[in-house]
Amino acid sequence: MCGIVGAIAQRDVVPHLIDGLKRLEYRGYDSAGVAVLGQGIERVRRVGRVAEMEAAARETGLSGRLGIGHTRWATHGGVTEPNAHPHVSGGIAVVHNGIIENHDAQRQRLKSLGYQFTSQTDTEVIAHLVEHYARDSEDLFAAVSRAVRELTGAYAIAVMSEAEPDVLICARMGCPLLIGYGEGEQFVASDVSAVIAATRRVSFLEEGDVAALRCDGVQIHDRSGQPVERPVHLSEVSLASLELGPYSHFMQKEIHEQPKALADTIEQVLEQGFSPALFGAEAASLLGKVEGVQILACGTSYYAASVARYWIEQIARLPCQVEIASEYRYRDAVALPNQLVVTISQSGETLDTMEALKHAQQLGHDLTLSICNVRESAIPRASRLVFYTRAGAEIGVASTKAFTTQLAALFTLAATLAKLRGHLSAEVEANYLDDLRKLPGSVQHALNLEPQVKAWAELFSTRQHALFLGRGVHYPIALEGALKLKEITYIHAEAYPAGELKHGPLALVDEQMPVVVIAPNDSLLEKVHSNMQEVRARGGELFVFADLDSHFGESDGLHVIRTPRHVGVLSPVVHTIPVQLLAYHTALARGTDVDKPRNLAKAVTVE
Known part of the structure; x- marks a missing residue:
């Protein structure tokens, strides 16, 4: 490092x-x-x-x-x-x-x-x-x-x-x-x-x-x-x-580069559709044999993998396991036949992920795929298949555009596997491609919420703890939001599935504990609403990121920012933007070093 x-x-x-x-x-x-x-x-x-x-x-x-x-x-x-x-x-x-x-x-x-x-x-x-x-x-x-x-x-x-x-x-x-x-x-x-x-x-x-x-x-x-x-x-x-250009920090620059980074990453997908060729010359034969998926990653990339688990199981109808790379390499894992091992690393040099890939190969895993942002780096070179994101250079230690482009790549993988297995009709494929085409614009709309998020950050800057809640595919986005807040503001933050609140974390809630809720207008919205009531009943203050078409009204102790209208299956990408902005502006308000947080470095090449 x-x-x-x-x-x-x-x-x-x-x-x-x-x-x-x-x-x-x-x-x-x-x-x-x-x-x-x-x-x-x-x-x-x-x-x-x-x-x-x-x-x-x-x-x-x-x-x-x-x-x-x-x-x-x-x-x-x-x-x-x-x-x-x-x-x-x-x-x-x-x-x-x-x-x-x-x-x-x-x-x-x-x-x-x-x-x-x-x-x-x-x-x-x-x-x-x-x-x-x-x-x-x-x-x-x-x-x-x-x-x-x-x-x-x-x-x-x-x-x-x-x-x-x-x-x-x-x-x-x-x-x-x-x-x-x-x-x-x-x-x-x-x-x-x-x-x-x-x-x-x-x-x-x-x-x-x-x-x-x-x-x-x-x-x-x-x-x-x-x-x-x-x-x-x-x-x-x-x-x-x-170079920084007109921005104050690389993190700010990279947050605002996400519409372009996503557009560049999905360009080839929009041209070819969900084609195995996106992943390499031999991908059609290799991916066609896949009976399960194992994803290995660390940090922010692990949260991207956690979102992908929902997509792969829902869309491709394949069992998917997600594991922290540094843990996987030290346990006696069982190699399953025809299991695709996916490694995710922004740099392509993350030591724990590289060693986890080697461990998987020693166990007999031959179907390997790397999702990476750096061409010709070590992990892609060691993998049979590769999908390169096109986020461009990411200098800020806290990952932003690398995360959202990884999500785009993983969604592409899920849809490609579904197509190979006969679970993706032409109509659904067309809809998914249209969703991808609109994604950079939706992210830009979310970036336009920055003034509202900045106002929240002033309130957060005086707190020492925070809770993040999400359900289903948005729970990993809550985890990512808590990580970003920890990384650059030094505020202690935890994330939980909203349904777990009553199984212990609710004991932490009081008027000094801000609770951030990821509340998209999906099938779990009413469940999330019930969890929010549990917080309000204990005097907790709620900060809710809801969709434009959700019916949340602000009240005392309940603050709401509405992201763009619900964008369906790609909603986790859009809901990532406000939690990044919240961390960034809270760090500014607290006067911490946004791009170079204490004790951390970007490329983790040591164990």
Whole structure:
């Protein structure tokens, strides 16, 4: 969950390193550092944001043609400057993303060899280990190759040495790392956003790869030590998508980008209908065999999966299980024949989800599908089928447009499975496609409610707790609303199926406990209304997101915002918008850091 950038060029690379770290800051912002090869290794590190480190680098006049940089999200050791990267051993400097599981054993071994440790991090082990092997290896590439064979866990690293000023070495296992190819200069980063200002030509390192970057080219060896070539792709990420533009925060920008993100994601669906070809060349034969669905995901993606369970069982008439990826991989699951395993990850690099996919494959699951927003990332490459959402770059730590585009993708999967199984008539398919076609407009209508939601946020900003209620397919939207409020406002929030209120949570309700209710005009509306009465009878204050055609009237202790007229099966997507806006504006009112909430980072590549 940290960010890595490195460069070797015939020009000063410090501006590129700092610009790259700014674009990677969403991956970690406890501390930042840069090291370059000048008069030996010159290093600047600071606790806090990249801007603080940038100011220090400017004061020292830092410059060099070979350098590495890092923005940290603390795992081993506190947020202190000695724990900040890069770490140095002798003439070796290292930056690292991931977790080295055998760092304690390696630390004891290296101490016995005379190495002194100045940090609490697992990363310093790597620096000393590379320096140890560099003493009797032919070059830095060989030393790094030997060192990584000693590591257990997940890592992406970039390494440079005073002894070899013409080469930058990098390696990966379990954490994302890519190479950017320039004209007479090369780059390494954990995300394409860090190199896009310099080049659009990138390749993604595979598990176990070790690469040497020189100004005139790149050499890659696979985990067996054999030279390999990795495909070079032209990145579709644009610089404009990485800039704030007229918005105050990336979260605000990304909430308002949802109509376009949804339109882009469903464009191919509207062109082809619910065709298996949307999921890959062999999808027709593979999806036609499916007898059940298992979805594995984490965080917000897990709530998207929870919505999909209702759709898949209702529309495709297939049993569907949804499981948190980090739990699935550690239990003795039973592999069912012809069960489709679906993994969902915005980044395509979420470690728990990647490991859950590997676990499923080890159990014998061959039917695998990835829903992802990043092309050529690890999870799609490991899956037989893939559906790419087209949300564009998402910088805010709290996911917004990635979530709603995942919902669109999952609805497409449910309808496609239904069509293959003969449960989707031509008339229903046409209706569903029409619903999708109207969806971006409905989301825009929901965005127009922002002034009303902002007024609610002023009331929420003084509270310390909140309850969210929903029923049926909208219960996961209540969960998502509670998560968003927790993530960026630090208000404790819980979500429950509304029918469960009387089985315990009702004890929490008083005049200080705001209760948010997702109340669309569907078959469960009257049930939800009864649950609302239970809250009012205990003095609770209700904040209800209802449809335009619902018959809720405001009264003392009952506030109502009406979303667009009920949009049928896609209602969860539309009802997501106001809960996102509520969290965003409550965070503004409380003065928290919307895009970079405490203790969290965007890309979760550690366990």
